[in-house]
Amino acid sequence: MATFEQKLCTRTTLPQRIADLPKPVVLTNGVFDILHRGHVTYLAQARELGASLVVAVNTDASVKRLGKGDDRPLNTLADRMAVLAALESVSLVVEFDEDTALEVVQEARPDIYAKGGDYVMSAIPEGKEVIAYGGKAVAIDFAHDRSTTKLVAKIRQYG
Numbered sequence: 001m002a003t004f005e006q007k008l009c010t011r012t013t014l015p016q017r018i019a020d021l022p023k024p025v026v027l028t029n030g031v032f033d034i035l036h037r038g039h040v041t042y043l044a045q046a047r048e049l050g051a052s053l054v055v056a057v058n059t060d061a062s063v064k065r066l067g068k069g070d071d072r073p074l075n076t077l078a079d080r081m082a083v084l085a086a087l088e089s090v091s092l093v094v095e096f097d098e099d100t101a102l103e104v105v106q107e108a109r110p111d112i113y114a115k116g117g118d119y120v121m122s123a124i125p126e127g128k129e130v131i132a133y134g135g136k137a138v139a140i141d142f143a144h145d146r147s148t149t150k151l152v153a154k155i156r157q158y159g
């Protein structure tokens, strides 16, 4: 097993694994189906908001309920988590099967919660929760106009 896979974490061990991380801890969540320059730039920026970055990843069943498309996710949860774990900016990777990462935020109680600029923190359950307990919720503006959906369309057009 590659060393980076030691960053893979279960929900039950998440609180203890987080307790062992350098503080402040940043948490984000997402699907991260086909990783692109927007994702890795945003994850590096999220990591720079604190001293550690935890990424919560939607299970395949959770993605199906998000309505991104019947063909999504293209990459399995295991593959999406491994690719994220390989990033230098990422400290821990955990899965979640719920519709939102609210419960993960409640279990992890990160000091900082981050999403890309396509979200408004006061409008999403995770952001509201972190703000309610006195943490910071940060929406990071896109530095690169990329999306998995656009990449999939491009591949299908030239495939």
Ligand SMILES: Nc1ncnc2c1ncn2[C@@H]1O[C@H](COP(=O)(O)OP(=O)(O)OP(=O)(O)O)[C@@H](O)[C@H]1O
Residues within 6 Å of the ligand: 028, 029, 030, 031, 032, 033, 037, 038, 039, 042, 068, 114, 115, 116, 117, 118, 119, 141, 142, 143, 144, 145, 146, 147, 148, 149, 150
């Ligand atoms: N171009 C981008 N720049 C910065 N952050 C991004 C960008 N695209 C997505 N993000 C952020 O990355 C996280 C994962 O998003 P997601 O996996 O939905 O990416 P996506 O490329 O938009 O996928 P899809 O096209 O399937 O919706 C979210 O927090 C989102 O805000």
Ligand SMILES: O=P(O)(O)O[C@@H]1O[C@H]([C@H](O)CO)[C@@H](O)[C@H](O)[C@@H]1O
Residues within 6 Å of the ligand: 029, 030, 031, 032, 058, 066, 098, 099, 100, 101, 115, 124, 125, 126
């Ligand atoms: O990769 P996405 O689509 O940006 O990630 C989603 O984020 C949602 C957000 O946290 C608002 O709740 C979340 O609900 C959803 O489960 C995906 O993680």
